[in-house]
Amino acid sequence: MKDFMTLKNQLCFAVYETAGEFNKLYTSVLQPFGLTYPQYLVLLALWEQDGVTLKELGEKLNLGTGTLTPMVTRMEANDWVKKQRSKEDERKVYIYLQDKAVEEKQSITNKVAEVIQSCQIELEEYEQLMQQLNALQKKMRERKI
Amino acid sequence: MKDFMTLKNQLCFAVYETAGEFNKLYTSVLQPFGLTYPQYLVLLALWEQDGVTLKELGEKLNLGTGTLTPMVTRMEANDWVKKQRSKEDERKVYIYLQDKAVEEKQSITNKVAEVIQSCQIELEEYEQLMQQLNALQKKMRERKI
DNA sequence: TATGATTTAATCGTACACGATATATATTAC
DNA sequence: GTAATATATATCGTGTACGATTAAATCATA
Numbered sequence: 001m002k003d004f005m006t007l008k009n010q011l012c013f014a015v016y017e018t019a020g021e022f023n024k025l026y027t028s029v030l031q032p033f034g035l036t037y038p039q040y041l042v043l044l045a046l047w048e049q050d051g052v053t054l055k056e057l058g059e060k061l062n063l064g065t066g067t068l069t070p071m072v073t074r075m076e077a078n079d080w081v082k083k084q085r086s087k088e089d090e091r092k093v094y095i096y097l098q099d100k101a102v103e104e105k106q107s108i109t110n111k112v113a114e115v116i117q118s119c120q121i122e123l124e125e126y127e128q129l130m131q132q133l134n135a136l137q138k139k140m141r142e143r144k145i
Numbered sequence: 146m147k148d149f150m151t152l153k154n155q156l157c158f159a160v161y162e163t164a165g166e167f168n169k170l171y172t173s174v175l176q177p178f179g180l181t182y183p184q185y186l187v188l189l190a191l192w193e194q195d196g197v198t199l200k201e202l203g204e205k206l207n208l209g210t211g212t213l214t215p216m217v218t219r220m221e222a223n224d225w226v227k228k229q230r231s232k233e234d235e236r237k238v239y240i241y242l243q244d245k246a247v248e249e250k251q252s253i254t255n256k257v258a259e260v261i262q263s264c265q266i267e268l269e270e271y272e273q274l275m276q277q278l279n280a281l282q283k284k285m286r287e288r289k290i
Numbered sequence: 291t292a293t294g295a296t297t298t299a300a301t302c303g304t305a306c307a308c309g310a311t312a313t314a315t316a317t318t319a320c
Numbered sequence: 321g322t323a324a325t326a327t328a329t330a331t332c333g334t335g336t337a338c339g340a341t342t343a344a345a346t347c348a349t350a
Contacts, residue, residue: 005254007189007205011271012167014278016186017207019164020307021285022157027308038336041161044152055298060152062165065299067337074335091298091345109150119288121281126156129281132274133159136266140166143264165337172338183306200328210329212307219305236315236328296347306337317326 029115033108039075040108046081046097047105053092054083174260178253184220185253191226191242192250198237199228 007013026037035043038061045060046052052060058068072095075081080101086092152158171182180188183206190205191197197205203213217240220226225246231237 004258005189006193007186009275010189011266011275012171013186013189014275014282015160015164015167018278018282019160020207021282022160023307025285026157036335041152041158044150044155044158048151053298062162063336064338066301066339069300071336085299089298089346093299113149115288119284121156121284125277125281129274129277130154130156130159132270132277133163136270136274137159137163137166139264139266140170143170143260168337181305198328208306209308211309211331214330216306230329234316234328238329291350293350294348296345298345299343301342302340304338307335309334310332312331313329315327315329317324319324320322 025115025119026112029111030108033104033111034078035080035108038071039080040112042071042075043080043097043101043105043108046095046101050097051094053086053094055092057095170260170264171257174256175253178249178256179223180225180253183216184225185257187216187220188225188242188246188250188253191240191246195242196239198231198239200237202240 003009023037026040030037030040041061042057045057054065054068054072057072058064061068072081072083076083079098082096082098084094084096086094148154168182171185175182175185186206187202190202199210199213199217202217203209206213217226217228221228224243227241227243229239229241231239
């Protein structure tokens with residue numbers, strides 16, 4: 001019987017470490033652009049769909065306003081995005097890409113793709129991991145208790 | 146050709162999200178004990194090997210002193226661990242489990258195991274994911290550039 | 291239409307996480 | 321034996337991340 005209470009055998013730790021590695025890897029790519037890794041995720045979301053409310057953005061990224069509000073504020077200060085309070089419903093704040101974010105999109109995503117490719121991850125491996133992680137998340141979210 | 150520049154198709158995001166789910170799940174278990182998830186990882190490491198230096202602990206957990214020093218200080222304030230500067234080499238600080246951490250080990254790990262089991266993760270799935278994540282980490286760490 | 295409930299963001303407090311710097315102790319070279 | 325170097329930890333500044341609270345706007349309904 002294997003000992004499951006060791007650090008090495010913890011799935012949670014493997015995921016935690018892998019997230020840390022991704023963070024480091026992406027940070028090294030994004031630093032020159034003056035972006036952090038979570039800020040890049042915000043741009044990814046906005047490149048897909050521009051002009052979403054803070055709440056919608058939070059739902060896409062699984063982040064609350066306590067995280068997003070200051071983060072978007074910093075991104076606005078760095079000319080990546082712009083906040084605009086809705087006229088129809090003044091509770092809502094829409095987030096829009098700034099020119100800089102549109103202009104630099106190609107250059108940023110190219111650099112990211114280049115570094116990811118340098119890791120030599122097989123497509124099959126990539127997709128299988130995605131699928132398994134999604135299945136795992138589903139189980140964690142849907143568990144009773 | 147699939148679009149790889151969407152949030153949904155990013156492996157980094159899947160890992161980031163899964164780490165977040167684990168964090169939430171473990172937080173819900175550990176809160177009653179007055180522990181955070183990273184603090185639980187520290188205990189896991191010390192339950193395996195007690196009396197290690199801060200540096201060694203950092204190597205096990207992939208954390209620097211900028212993270213560990215304040216964290217261990219908090220854990221000391223809550224009677225989980227004790228710091229003791231080495232007599233032989235006063236640069237080193239050894240971290241020891243306190244009685245509380247030894248006494249509550251079973252009760253904490255039981256509760257964690259119980260919740261993990263409630264997620265219905267198959268052993269095969271668990272081990273395959275571990276193996277794949279470790280392989281991925283290796284690739285990210287060993288990449289050239 | 292007044293009021294109570296809901297929704298949306300902002301704010302606050304706590305806790306990581308990291309890179310850079312500082313400081314004190316050990317080790318090495320000479 | 322002293323100067324240069326290396327090592328171990330602490331501290332600082334910035335940036336997430338989260339839960340709880342607050343505040344303002346909107347909605348529901350009596």
